[in-house]
Amino acid sequence: MKIIPLIDHTGTVRAWADRKSGWTCNPTGNVFLLIAFDGVFRLTGEQLGWFYGDHIRNRNGQVVLSRPNARIEGLQMPRPEKIPLPPKIHMPTGRPELHWVLMPPFKRPYAWADFRSLFDRLSRVRAFQEQLQKLQ
16 A cells, blocks of 8 residues: 655645545544545545645635645645654545536636635635624
């Protein structure tokens, strides 16, 4: 098994991806994503983003994770922090049924997004709701 580190916009290793199986785990070895056919999916099968060979973009087209020495046109890449030893991956027993989004998003070449944005699609709706509650 050959796993590669994936860093966020700060240069911190947030995930490890197994190139052969597509399973992606957190730094403690728990699988939380599946990369299949250039899509990035939750374990429930919901598509969270797209895989572009050396980086992952969320559904808005912003870069969320990348390989440490990736070159993404128009994007300032962070200097990777010290890369820890890879964890032992706790592999799931089955694969989820994948639920596809119709097409990849428009690539925003100059945009990084926080790692958590990959999982929180409704962050803008929640922020708007909180603003409305403050106004009331």
